[in-house]
Amino acid sequence: MYQYNDFDTAFVKSRAAQFRDQLDRWQSGRLSEDDFRPLRLQNGWYVQRHAPMLRVAVPYGELSSAQLRVLARIAREFDAPEPEVYLKAADAQRRLGTTHLPTNSAHFTTRTNVQFNWIPLSKAADVMDLLASVDMHGIQTSGNCIRNISCDERAGVAPDEIADPRPFAELMRQWTTLHPEFAFLPRKFKIAVTGAAEDRAATDWHDVGLRLLRNELGELGFRITVGGGMGRTPMVGSVLREFLPWNHIMNYIEAVVRVYNRYGRRDNKYKARIKILVKAEGQRYIDDVEDEFREIVEHDGGPHTIPPEELARVTASFVAPAVTRSESKHAARQDAPTDNPIFMRWMQRNVALHKDPALRIVTLSFKRLGQAPGDASAGQLERLADLADRFSAGEARVTHTQNVVLPWVASDNLFALWEGARQLGLASTNVGLLTDIIACPGGDFCALANARSIPIAQALAERYQDIDELDDIGEIDVHISGCINSCGHHHSGHIGVLGVDKDGKECYQITLGGADGTAASGAAQPGKVIGPSFSAAELPDVVAAILEKYRELREYREQGRYERFIETLRRTGLDPFKAAASSARAEQEVRA
Known part of the structure; x- marks a missing residue:
């Protein structure tokens, strides 16, 4: 992991001190609400449906065990609302038919940040000081700036990697932080980078997507x-x-952003993202970027050209750590304990090959009944830190699918790790399957949401608890968003669910055929809406009907497997699935 130097540490601590002063002036009335709002947003503090929400930056998803323990302390000591605030929120939720309002917990987001939903602003400065003590902050997790740079969670450890993208992500993080030219863009700006043959960072869905590769000359x-x-x-x-x-x-990103800054719309926030400019201008935008890039390199001398020695300096922070092998009684039977089918299933679904043949990459699932996708309690965070120390050289990584990866696990430690994960409730063997659902906080917390996401995710998870049935359905991405902003990435789900407001009632549109760009999904593309919206009560039956239609239509492929859902959908088209969804609704209406 990258180690902050004295300058980095001093900068983060001074930023926390600056925020404490701003907060104090706001609380005392010396700073107006209008003046304080952009200052808190620049440090990751939002005001949501019930309470403030803090978004903590996790550059390229990496967390040390020390950072996890501080996040756990924040969850335990600070993520608790005043009683009257919580009672009011809970009463509002009961009227909607749910009381899903967990406190004392953190939430892993789809852009590998961490959020807290209940910290009172009166305690915000203390939280920022705690974060700064382990080199963490909320800088540029909000606002019209270049946001936290995300990465492949297997960066530096994947067998299919061409080059480690983390040194480049770190250099870009340092360069873009509080860069004045990037601080007041027409709209927020997101960058993702990967160095692998497979795109596990969904780069094509970002304002700028970067993929490392080698040309014909190497x-x-x-x-x-x-x-x-x-x-x-x-x-x-x-x-x-x-x-x-x-x-x-x-230099090239500077050209991209300069042209965007020059021509991007500021009169309409819905048309202010760079994608609108690229779509509207087409080749003209590309030509302008190339002209700007030449000007930066030839006229200005390429001021942001990365010297080899600087890349080497940063790369030195990402050397592989020493990994301790297990001395447990199970150590000799790690590769094939065939007498334990649950462990074997976990090995198949949650454990991936590592570029070091002696190591493995392990995904811990944060998707289980009674807990929202991506949520982690204070206790889970603390014990996750213990697992990281014991099994993964003190490092964990947040994934864009809202799970956590341990990237440095010795193969003879796998059984002991599995046992520890089971005790935490993090050993579900559903990674990549139907119940490995991506979901935003939705209307339970977010002021922008039209509908709740978490109850829908829970209803689907409750319906599909039979692991044999999940295995039979196979790999499938289900993504749920509470509004059109798509924080749950519904557009890229094989099955996408979008919460909408229909005459003051929560309803849900279903999209089919989206993809995020992974090998299992194919090229990135948005899903297509099928039919009208459905009620929350109808949705589980509709999804079940779609899945039954898939099992009816799928074809057997070589190598002992059936077509994946997305493969069948692309072969047959949407019509059979539209008909299945309509029939499910009609049957519900008859029963009603």
Whole structure:
């Protein structure tokens, strides 16, 4: 992991002290609400439906065990509302038919940040000081700036990796932090980078997507896409450069953002994202970026060209750690304990190969009944830190699917790790399956949401608890968003669920055929809406009917498997699934 130097640490602590002063002036009335609002947002503090929400930056998803313990302390000591605030929120939720309002917990987001939903603003400065004590903060997790840079959670450890993207992500993090030219963009701006053959970072869905590759001469560079995004107008990024030498990546991003800053719309926030500019201008935008890039390199001397020695300095922070092998009584039977079918199933679904043959990459599932997707209690965070120390050289990583990866697990530690994960409730063997659902907090917490996401995720999870049935359905992405902003990435779900307001009632649209760009999903693309919206009560039956239609239509493939859901859908088209959804609704109406 990257180690902050003295400057980095001093900068984060001074930012926390600055925020404490701003908070004090607001509380005493010396700073107006209008003046304080942008200052708190610049530090990751929102005001949501019931209480403030803090978004903590987790650059490229990496967390140390020390950071996990501080997050656990914040969850336990600070993520608790005043009683009257909670009672009011709970009463509002009961009227909607749910009381899902967990406190003393953290939430892993789809862009690998961490959020807290109940911290009173009166305690915000103390929380920022705690975060700063382990080199964490909320800088640029909000606002019209370049946000937290996300990465493949298997960066530096994946067998299919061409080059480790983390040093480049770190260099870009340092460069973009409080950069004045990037601080007041027309709209928020998100960058994702991967160095693997498989795109596990959903790069094509970002404002800028970067993929490391080598050209025919073996030289390292980036494939660059611009203009991806979800929201009201989902778009997959357009390729601007098939190959750019690695040392010019920041010069090129500066050109991309300068042109966006110059022409991006500021009169309409719904049309202000860079994807709208790229779509409207097409080749003209690409040409302007290329002209700007040449001006930066030839006229200005390429001021942000990365020197080899600087890349080497940062790369030195990402060397593989020493990993301790197990001395447990199970150590000799780690590879194939065939007498334990539950463990074997976990090995198949949750354990991936590592570029070091002696190590494995392990995914811990944060998807279980009674707990919202991506939620982690204070106790789970503390014990996750213990597991990271014991089994993964003190490191864990948040994934964009709202799970956690331990990237440095010795193969002879797997059984002991599984036992520890089971005690935490994090050993579910549903990774990549139907109940491994992505869901935003939705209307339970978010002021922007039209409908709740978490109860829908829970209803689907309750319906599909038979692991044999889940295995039979196979790999499938279910993504749920509470509003069109698509924080739950419904556009890229094989089955996407979008909460909408219909005459003051919560309803849900279903999209089919979305993809995030992984090998199992194929090229990134948005799903298509099927039929009218459905009520929350109708939705589980409708999804069940869609899945039954898939099992009816799927074809057997070689290598002992059936077509995946997305493969059958692309072969047959949407019509059979639309009909199945309509029939399910009609049957419900008859029963009613």
